[in-house]
Amino acid sequence: MASTSYAATEEMTNINRVSRLLMDPCTDQLRDLLRFYIPPANFNSVIQMVKSQLPHLTKLQWKLILPNSGVYSGNYDDMDISLLYILLRNVCGIQAHNKGWGNTPDSADRSIAANIERLRLARIRCGHSTGGMSNAEFKQVWSEIRAAVVDLDKALRIGNKYQEVVDFIRNDTMDPTRDRHFRDQLLKQITETENIKKDVHSLKRKTERNDEQVNEVIQKMKNLESSQQRMNERNIPLNIQDCLSRAEPSRYPVKVLRTNVVLKRC
Template identity: 35%
Template sequence: MAQCKYASTKQTTNAARLSRVVIDVFTDLFREILKLHITEIQFPFVLQEKRDKLCAILNKNQKEYLYPVKDLFTGTYKEFDLSLLYILIRNVSGIPSHQHGWGKTPKPRDRSVSANIDRVREIRNKNCGHSGSASLDDGDFHRLWQELRFIIGEIEAALKLTTYTDAINFLENETMDPEQQEMYLSIIDDQQVTISDVKGTQDILMKEQKRQNQEIEKQGEKLCRLERQSKKANNEQRKKPTCVVFLI
């Protein structure tokens, strides 16, 4: 009876299949996006240039991995998971943010690369993972799969890439056994913590930056008022009649 409770269903297979396309196809796609903007030869030097910015965002394991104590980073992009790739694309690739800004829900008509990257992040966060209770009905599955297929097509067209549309088409009906399902759901669950932590940290940093910018703006306005007051006082002083005393 207990086994029946946890047996695979069409709904759990749908959730696992969606997780698989995110882990396999979109992770490879994100690697290629990063490589198009920063080659693996350039990457260690970009890491050093962006060290302060990244170290404020990365978790402990990511920092230790990207910033060895006594050497430059010597790994490859093949070792990066989706969460780390998202951090790097967002913060060091130079890809412009979409109209609402990185980490926020894009406008429906904004089909830029960054907007589509954030759409993948949102689909992944809302619909993948939760290995103990994963479930996705056929209607939601096909709607999300079509959206992901469309996103892949747009990114491929924008960056002149190929093969990823073929990959998602293949995985739509590829057989998945219970062990595969559990593996993909577990992987996506582990990544969820990292992505949530990153989003929280970046939101805090953005709020602090906004606060600092507002404070700088207030100080600038105060200085402008003082300058106008000083200029007005000087003008009024110059307009006063001058008293001339003649000595006889």
């Protein structure tokens, strides 16, 4: 009798179904959204103007959009959801939602940016649900994704194109082997994103430490200059200090070259 320890559970079926939703129609919808703002024919000229403003990308992402030789010649079908989010956020001029890019939007905010954010957050949530997804959580996540897809369909003026696909996948039979592929691809993307975040954090800490060291050197120099000034003042005889304090700098500029020079009169 075959062991049931590796049989697909309802929780794993739920997480695989959401993974399939995010990796297929949701990613395709974001590709259409990028085409809506930047036609592929204009992509290279746009990316050249803003490449210095892009956040850290993986080597594969950089190589894709800025190849060492030639230019990007695709139509966005080769871009994953992670890269699409970065480009939509940083290149397309889409106004940030009310909580700002990278944050959870208000439930009442149905802006384009808010719905893009919801798809990103759903992907992260899906990636962290390693043990599967309960029916209650699945219904909530699916409802949020579907609502975002409906809103983005309206923004793209394409009728119910992706909403219909979402509804189809909701009731479609699941192939464990096929859907495990979607799950693995999603986890791979999340891992790459997390690695970039770690690299950026490490670089930021190194920069902060360097800044602290520079500030320490500057402060030491200031302290040394202040100490030297106090020493010079102590070495100037009182009668000279009195003369210097009563002199008008604009009419009688005085420059003390050596502290052991004694002026006989003012």
